[in-house]
Amino acid sequence: MAVHFFHTSDWHLGQFFYNHSRQYEHEQFLTWLLEQIKQKQPNALLIAGDIFDVINPASAAQKQLYQFLADAHALAPHMQTLMIAGNHDSGYRIEQVEPLLEKYNAKTVGVIRWNEDKTLDIERLLQPIYDVDQKIVAWCLSLPFLRSAEITGFNEHTSNSQNAISYLHQQLISEAKKRKTDDQALILMSHAHMQGGETSDSERPIIIGNEEALSTALFDEVIDYVALGHLHKPQKVQHSHIRYSGSPIPLSFSEINYKHQVVEVIIDPAKPDESKLQFEALHIPRSIQLHRIRGELNEVFAQLKALASGKIDSIDQREYIDIEYHTDTPPRPNLRQQFEDVLPQERYRLVKISRQYKNNDQQNHAAKIQLEPPTPEQLFEQIWQNKGYAQDAAVAKDFQTLVQEARHSLEDKNSI
Incomplete structure (x- = not known):
C-alpha cells in the first residue's frame, strides 16, 4: 500500500521582517497550499517544526494556523496533519x-515525555x-526539537545530550x-541541524551537547524517508531520502535565490528499493519580491532607477529593498x-541600508589595531553609520546623556 x-x-507564522508583518505572504502561501491539498x-501533511516564529505567538499568527487546519480538513477530511x-x-x-486539533x-x-519507570x-x-479506508499505510516517527533538559538525566542511557x-x-x-508490516512505510520527522546542511543567516544555531550538527548515521536504513525541519534551504543531506523541505517564504535577504517548495512524497513498499520512493518539488510562488542592491553610490542610484514602477496600494504588499553601498x-x-526619492513611488519598502568600505585592506588594518573593547559611544556611532545615517550632533548628545544616566544608576546600585 502506497502512502x-x-x-x-x-x-x-507571525514573523516581522524589519518591523514589517509577513501575514500577507503567509496567507498567500497557505492559500496555495490549500489548493495543492484539494488537487x-x-x-498526510507533515510540518517539521518552527510553525511559529516565536514561542509566544500573536493571536493573529495562531488564528492563521487554526484557520488553515480547518480549511484543509474541509477540503481533505481523510488527511492527517502531523x-x-x-x-x-x-x-x-x-x-x-x-x-x-483532533x-x-x-x-x-x-516535547519528549518519559514514563514513571524512566523509559x-x-x-x-x-x-x-x-489511507482513505482507515488502513495503516505508514508510521511517522515524530521527534520535536530536542532540548537538553527534556532528554538528559532520566536513566543510564541519557547521561548527556x-x-x-x-x-x-x-x-x-x-x-x-516491531510494529510495521512489509506493506507499511517508515517516515521519520525531525527538527534538527544535520551535518552537511547548508545554512542561511536567518537560522538560530542549534547546539546540543557542544555539538551543533547531528549525524545522518542516527537514521537506520529501514527508514524510507526523513522529513527534516530547521534549515531554510530545500536540500538533501547525503542521501536523497533525507531532505529539508525549506521555508515557504524567504526569511532573510540571504534566501532570495532559494527555490521555496513543498515536497510531495509517495512511498510504495511493494516496489523494488530503487523505485519505491518518489518525490516531487512543488514550487511555491513568491508573493512579494526582495531586491538586494549592491555597488558604489552611482551604481546603486542607477539600479534603483531601473526598478519596475507601478503603484502598490497596500504597504503590506510592497517589495523589499536592501541596499549595500561601497565607499570610503x-x-x-x-x-x-535620496535613496527614497529615486525609488519608484509607492511600490517598495526600503528596509535595510549598510555601508561597505571599498578599501578592505584599510578597513582590516583599522580593525587590527583597535585592540581595546569598544565604548558604548563607539558602538553606537558604528551602528549609526552602518545604517547609512548622517552624523547628527543632537542624536550623539542624547545618546551620551543616556549612557551617563545608566552609569549613574549602576554606581547607585553598587553603593547600596
Missing part, C-alpha cells in the same frame, strides 16, 4: 490545543498514517520495526531620503 504525503516546515488529496515543535516553538503551547484530524508532538514514552512519538539523542533514535526505530567616505547627509 502519499506532503513535507513542509519552517513556516515562522492532490494526500494521506506537526512537531521546532526551536522557535513552545512545545508545551502547541500541545495544549490537542482537543481543537477536530481537524491533526496531531502535534511538542521513553514512545506512544506519542510513533504516529500511524491511514549526545547519548540521549542516540538512545531516543534507537528506541523509537526499534519499536517502529562618510555618508552623505540625508542619504536615505
Whole structure:
C-alpha cells in the first residue's frame, strides 16, 4: 500500500521582517497550499517544526494556523496533519490545543515525555498514517526539537545530550520495526541541524551537547524517508531520502535565490528499493519580491532607477529593498531620503541600508589595531553609520546623556 504525503516546515507564522508583518505572504502561501491539498488529496501533511516564529505567538499568527487546519480538513477530511515543535516553538503551547486539533484530524508532538519507570514514552512519538479506508499505510516517527533538559538525566542511557539523542533514535526505530508490516512505510520527522546542511543567516544555531550538527548515521536504513525541519534551504543531506523541505517564504535577504517548495512524497513498499520512493518539488510562488542592491553610490542610484514602477496600494504588499553601498567616505547627509526619492513611488519598502568600505585592506588594518573593547559611544556611532545615517550632533548628545544616566544608576546600585 502506497502512502502519499506532503513535507513542509519552517513556516515562522507571525514573523516581522524589519518591523514589517509577513501575514500577507503567509496567507498567500497557505492559500496555495490549500489548493495543492484539494488537487492532490494526500494521506498526510507533515510540518517539521518552527510553525511559529516565536514561542509566544500573536493571536493573529495562531488564528492563521487554526484557520488553515480547518480549511484543509474541509477540503481533505481523510488527511492527517502531523506537526512537531521546532526551536522557535513552545512545545508545551502547541500541545495544549490537542482537543481543537483532533477536530481537524491533526496531531502535534511538542516535547519528549518519559514514563514513571524512566523509559521513553514512545506512544506519542510513533504516529500511524491511514489511507482513505482507515488502513495503516505508514508510521511517522515524530521527534520535536530536542532540548537538553527534556532528554538528559532520566536513566543510564541519557547521561548527556549526545547519548540521549542516540538512545531516543534507537528506541523509537526499534519499536517502529516491531510494529510495521512489509506493506507499511517508515517516515521519520525531525527538527534538527544535520551535518552537511547548508545554512542561511536567518537560522538560530542549534547546539546540543557542544555539538551543533547531528549525524545522518542516527537514521537506520529501514527508514524510507526523513522529513527534516530547521534549515531554510530545500536540500538533501547525503542521501536523497533525507531532505529539508525549506521555508515557504524567504526569511532573510540571504534566501532570495532559494527555490521555496513543498515536497510531495509517495512511498510504495511493494516496489523494488530503487523505485519505491518518489518525490516531487512543488514550487511555491513568491508573493512579494526582495531586491538586494549592491555597488558604489552611482551604481546603486542607477539600479534603483531601473526598478519596475507601478503603484502598490497596500504597504503590506510592497517589495523589499536592501541596499549595500561601497565607499570610503562618510555618508552623505540625508542619504536615505535620496535613496527614497529615486525609488519608484509607492511600490517598495526600503528596509535595510549598510555601508561597505571599498578599501578592505584599510578597513582590516583599522580593525587590527583597535585592540581595546569598544565604548558604548563607539558602538553606537558604528551602528549609526552602518545604517547609512548622517552624523547628527543632537542624536550623539542624547545618546551620551543616556549612557551617563545608566552609569549613574549602576554606581547607585553598587553603593547600596
